[in-house]
Amino acid sequence: MTTTENRPAQVFENNDLKPVGHGRMLRKEDPRFVRGKGHYIDDIQLPGMLHMAILRSPVAHARIVSIDTTAAEAHPKVKAVVTGAALAEQGLAWMPTLSNDVQAVLATDKVRFQGQEVAFVVAEDRYAARDALELINVEYDILDPVVDARHALHPSAPVIRDDLEGKSDNHCFDWETGDEAATEAVFAAADVVVSQDMVYPRVHPAPMETCGAVADYERIDGKLTLWSTTQAPHAHRTLYAIVAGLPEHKIRVISPDLGGGFGNKVPIYPGYVCAIVASIVTGKPVKWVEDRSENLVSTGFARDYIMRGEIAATKEGKILAIRTNVLADHGAFNGTAAPVKYPAGFFGVFTGSYDLEAAYAKMTAVYTNKAPGGVAYACSFRITEAVYLVERIVDCLAYELKMDPVALRIKNFIQPEQFPYATKTGWVYDSGNYEPTMRLAMKIAGYDELRREQAEKRERGEVMGIGVSFFTEAVGAGPRKDMDILGLGMADGCELRIHPTGKAVVRLSVQSQGQGHETTFAQIVAEEIGIPPADIEVVHGDTDNTPFGLGTYGSRSTPVSGAAAALVARKVRDKARIIASGMLEVSVADLEWQKGSFHVKGDPTKSVTIQDIAMRAHGAGDLPEGIEGGLEAQICYNPENLTYPFGAYICVVDIDPGTAKVTVRRFVAVDDCGTRINPMIIEGQVHGGLTDGVGMALMEMIAFDEDGNCLSSSLMDYLIPTALEVPDWETGFTVTPSPHHPIGAKGVGESATVGSPPAIVNAIVDALKPFGIRHADMPLTPSRVWDAMQGRPTPSF
Amino acid sequence: MQVSMTVNGDEVTREIEGRLLLVHFLRDHLGLTGTHWGCDTSNCRTCVVWMDGEPVKSCTVLAAMAGGHEIRTVEDLEQDSVLDPVQQGFIQCHGLQCGFCTPGMMMTARALLDRSPDPSEHEIREAISGQICRCTGYATIVRSIQWAAAHEAAAGAEAEVPDAVVTAGSAS
Numbered sequence: 001m002t003t004t005e006n007r008p009a010q011v012f013e014n015n016d017l018k019p020v021g022h023g024r025m026l027r028k029e030d031p032r033f034v035r036g037k038g039h040y041i042d043d044i045q046l047p048g049m050l051h052m053a054i055l056r057s058p059v060a061h062a063r064i065v066s067i068d069t070t071a072a073e074a075h076p077k078v079k080a081v082v083t084g085a086a087l088a089e090q091g092l093a094w095m096p097t098l099s100n101d102v103q104a105v106l107a108t109d110k111v112r113f114q115g116q117e118v119a120f121v122v123a124e125d126r127y128a129a130r131d132a133l134e135l136i137n138v139e140y141d142i143l144d145p146v147v148d149a150r151h152a153l154h155p156s157a158p159v160i161r162d163d164l165e166g167k168s169d170n171h172c173f174d175w176e177t178g179d180e181a182a183t184e185a186v187f188a189a190a191d192v193v194v195s196q197d198m199v200y201p202r203v204h205p206a207p208m209e210t211c212g213a214v215a216d217y218e219r220i221d222g223k224l225t226l227w228s229t230t231q232a233p234h235a236h237r238t239l240y241a242i243v244a245g246l247p248e249h250k251i252r253v254i255s256p257d258l259g260g261g262f263g264n265k266v267p268i269y270p271g272y273v274c275a276i277v278a279s280i281v282t283g284k285p286v287k288w289v290e291d292r293s294e295n296l297v298s299t300g301f302a303r304d305y306i307m308r309g310e311i312a313a314t315k316e317g318k319i320l321a322i323r324t325n326v327l328a329d330h331g332a333f334n335g336t337a338a339p340v341k342y343p344a345g346f347f348g349v350f351t352g353s354y355d356l357e358a359a360y361a362k363m364t365a366v367y368t369n370k371a372p373g374g375v376a377y378a379c380s381f382r383i384t385e386a387v388y389l390v391e392r393i394v395d396c397l398a399y400e401l402k403m404d405p406v407a408l409r410i411k412n413f414i415q416p417e418q419f420p421y422a423t424k425t426g427w428v429y430d431s432g433n434y435e436p437t438m439r440l441a442m443k444i445a446g447y448d449e450l451r452r453e454q455a456e457k458r459e460r461g462e463v464m465g466i467g468v469s470f471f472t473e474a475v476g477a478g479p480r481k482d483m484d485i486l487g488l489g490m491a492d493g494c495e496l497r498i499h500p501t502g503k504a505v506v507r508l509s510v511q512s513q514g515q516g517h518e519t520t521f522a523q524i525v526a527e528e529i530g531i532p533p534a535d536i537e538v539v540h541g542d543t544d545n546t547p548f549g550l551g552t553y554g555s556r557s558t559p560v561s562g563a564a565a566a567l568v569a570r571k572v573r574d575k576a577r578i579i580a581s582g583m584l585e586v587s588v589a590d591l592e593w594q595k596g597s598f599h600v601k602g603d604p605t606k607s608v609t610i611q612d613i614a615m616r617a618h619g620a621g622d623l624p625e626g627i628e629g630g631l632e633a634q635i636c637y638n639p640e641n642l643t644y645p646f647g648a649y650i651c652v653v654d655i656d657p658g659t660a661k662v663t664v665r666r667f668v669a670v671d672d673c674g675t676r677i678n679p680m681i682i683e684g685q686v687h688g689g690l691t692d693g694v695g696m697a698l699m700e701m702i703a704f705d706e707d708g709n710c711l712s713s714s715l716m717d718y719l720i721p722t723a724l725e726v727p728d729w730e731t732g733f734t735v736t737p738s739p740h741h742p743i744g745a746k747g748v749g750e751s752a753t754v755g756s757p758p759a760i761v762n763a764i765v766d767a768l769k770p771f772g773i774r775h776a777d778m779p780l781t782p783s784r785v786w787d788a789m790q791g792r793p794t795p796s797f
Numbered sequence: 798m799q800v801s802m803t804v805n806g807d808e809v810t811r812e813i814e815g816r817l818l819l820v821h822f823l824r825d826h827l828g829l830t831g832t833h834w835g836c837d838t839s840n841c842r843t844c845v846v847w848m849d850g851e852p853v854k855s856c857t858v859l860a861a862m863a864g865g866h867e868i869r870t871v872e873d874l875e876q877d878s879v880l881d882p883v884q885q886g887f888i889q890c891h892g893l894q895c896g897f898c899t900p901g902m903m904m905t906a907r908a909l910l911d912r913s914p915d916p917s918e919h920e921i922r923e924a925i926s927g928q929i930c931r932c933t934g935y936a937t938i939v940r941s942i943q944w945a946a947a948h949e950a951a952a953g954a955e956a957e958v959p960d961a962v963v964t965a966g967s968a969s
Contacts, residue, residue: 030887031888033893033899034884034903035874035880036831038896040833042834127817205931206931208833208843208897260932292838513895515894681891684894687933688931688932691933714836715840722927722929722935723923723928723938724923729936
């Protein structure tokens with residue numbers, strides 16, 4: 001099936017043709033949001049609540065000589081001042097990261113990045129807490145920082161992580177994938193080899209709501225309730241139990257409405273732990289909410305990969321092999337939230353959408369005096385970097401071969417009959433049919449016409465570029481045997497309960513940050529059980545009221561929890577069928593399901609609705625032998641494989657030859673995320689990701705000076721696209737269902753963030769072709785584009 | 798110090814610190830948490846409210862400066878249980894995802910439509926260009942405001958949008 005929902009200029013037929021579960025349904029969560037009745041972390045007010053503020057390091061690398069808190073403690077509104085030394089006495093000064101490293105909760109020995117947590121104050125109000133921070137006197141012995149990852153392993157580089165026993169350098173980890181020798185053999189024999197250095201700069205998800213927590217520790221029963229901005233409430237609860245030694249059943253983590261996440265709200269931050277300690281120390285509920293600078297300088301960043309891409313091909317343009325060498329900057333602590341066996345996330349899919357003979361990647365990760373993190377900003381566990389690498393290097397090959405970049409891609413696509421396709425780096429792509437998706441994007445864009453326009457404009461000295469990318473993503477982590485986070489298997493639970501009157505509640509282990517779970521999951525269940533979505537309440541984000549699961553990131557909600565929701569509904573339906581057989585006095589085999597009711601085969605008049613069955617299940621009447629009362633079920637879904645959504649993107653840019661300002665004139669995105677549940681929500685996810693792509697390609701970068709000062713610590717310096725920098729998106733879709741997902745769905749939340757940066761950069765580089773440019777590094781600000789137009793390569797940082 | 802102002806039509810008087818920001822006054826002192834805070838530097842406009850009919854960034858106004866003035870927040874957009882067309886438009890056209898920037902966006906949109914009932918797409922983009930949304934990519938926000946403009950032009954405010962409307966193929 002190939003249809004589009006391109007708008008508004010072109011409207012194709014078959015718009016939203018038979019998506020699953022009520023299709024383009026308006027969102028159930030919106031009525032509260034438009035009334036200002038969302039309930040975010042900072043909206044929580046508890047009686048007697050105190051406020052916490054964190055003192056952060058002003059420097060990137062220094063030994064702490066002394067901390068004097070006397071004046072702060074004397075402040076009339078201050079209730080507690082806590083330093084790393086005090087936490088160390090309780091064994092709480094360090095905590096494990098999600099990558100088996102450790103991270104300081106509060107610095108004890110050294111500070112290792114600007115913005116690192118040094119002490120916290122608890123006071124009666126948020127202003128007083130901030131005032132008291134000013135009264136803490138810290139003496140630092142400044143050390144040389146390591147800012148440039150390329151110098152981190154130099155023998156003269158200062159050792160950042162001297163807290164780790166025997167550590168004598170800044171090496172974090174090495175990782176490789178693919179067959180080095182086989183790849184070398186292909187490269188040695190190839191007609192054409194193209195090599196390109198490229199930098200994916202450090203960027204930040206910067207959700208509009210910063211991170212925060214409200215901790216409420218009840219001394220009498222020892223119960224901790226923690227409201228926190230987390231995309232993974234269950235994983236957090238278990239880790240708090242392990243770190244703090246609190247019994248897990250006495251911890252309740254509630255993730256309220258989240259004002260965006262994008263991976264920024266996956267890690268456990270020192271602030272959350274401090275808020276818990278603050279509540280335990282004071283015996284009162286304690287609120288902590290970051291300011292914007294704290295969010296930008298200290299929380300989970302993204303990317304920061306320095307990559308060399310190499311591609312080998314025949315002179316006719318058959319791609320044979322891809323090889324890459326990556327230097328990964330992980331900051332001061334390895335705070336990456338990735339499955340344990342995948343320290344580079346899913347970067348192994350850098351082979352892209354192409355049928356190769358060989359592939360090899362080698363990565364060295366280093367510590368630097370920068371904030372920890374690494375996997376965030378809708379990156380699908382580093383697939384953003386992988387797709388950028390392959391889609392840039394393929395364009396470099398097209399440049400050298402003087403081939404059209406679309407023709408080169410189509411020539412090398414994995415063919416539909418090759419699926420499931422095992423890549424040379426060990427990934428099994430579940431399904432794909434790439435060429436129709438590429439051709440649809442060309443049709444919507446009017447690709448040939450655009451090329452003609454470009455040729456004419458070049459004649460007139462105008463600077464216009466057309467960029468293409470084709471991506472394949474791998475989303476929906478586990479299965480649990482392959483993927484875990486600190487030993488917690490990546491699977492997700494789901495519980496469905498049908499009330500006596502036929503209304504339902506479905507409880508999820510994942511947590512929305514704006515993706516519309518309350519709507520989408522009601523639609524999935526509605527499709528399977530035949531109850532209207534309006535009659536299905538979705539409960540999530542509360543560990544006391546939902547089954548265990550690993551949470552929402554890496555586009556895993558629909559592939560994992562969406563499957564769980566469909567299967568739990570089928571389990572309930574199986575029980576309903578047995579009850580129906582009793583009600584209709586026929587055997588189970590004689591019943592037929594038609595969305596919402598069972599009827600006797602051959603006699604549709606003899607039927608019972610799911611609502612009738614629900615009442616019967618809870619009623620006083622007899623139930624079939626061996627059947628318990630009630631109509632509910634719970635499952636834990638362990639995915640068989642990842643799902644592999646894909647898409648074709650085409651970007652058109654105009655560059656002002658006088659100012660080098662880039663305008664994204666058009667952007668066409670054709671996505672294939674398998675079975676579509678709510679096309680409106682999918683389109684929204686794609687739009688958001690495309691905007692991220694414009695941000696990363698043109699303006700976003702977390703930059704540092706040579707002393708390790710973060711130069712992008714506010715939204716004045718860290719630029720995010722506004723409505724004036726983005727075009728009206730043109731979207732389309734194809735549908736290639738996942739063969740192993742119960743309803744054929746794949747994830748889509750990050751597709752556009754993954755796929756759009758190379759399309760935009762490819763468009764800009766294409767525009768600059770007359771200037772002899774084959775590559776330019778992001779962010780392509782006017783000054784960088786100007787430099788490129790003058791023949792000056794862009795600086796790597 | 799004591800400050801008095803009109804908030805959503807109600808006279809309020811509170812004892813405050815002189816340095817208290819209007820956004821914190823509204824949120825922490827009056828419990829009007831629909832107005833959000835998103836940055837320290839007056840760049841994101843998540844906190845937009847109206848002062849005497851004009852959109853202002855409530856993170857950049859001291860509560861004391863609002864004394865004697867009329868403040869209007871997102872909580873006042875719905876009148877007599879009928880949503881403002883702007884609110885309806887945001888629901889109809891998927892103008893929000895996480896909902897965090899939404900109150901500020903809607904207050905700006907309402908002000909735009911009050912002075913320019915039939916804005917062009919560029920006018921709309923310009924009007925919201927000081928406001929950051931990380932989720933939507935803005936196109937659906939533009940459509941939401943266009944929806945509101947069209948429906949106001951057609952018939953004034955329509956009936957309240959039910960809490961969960963099921964539509965089929967309503968590509969706006």
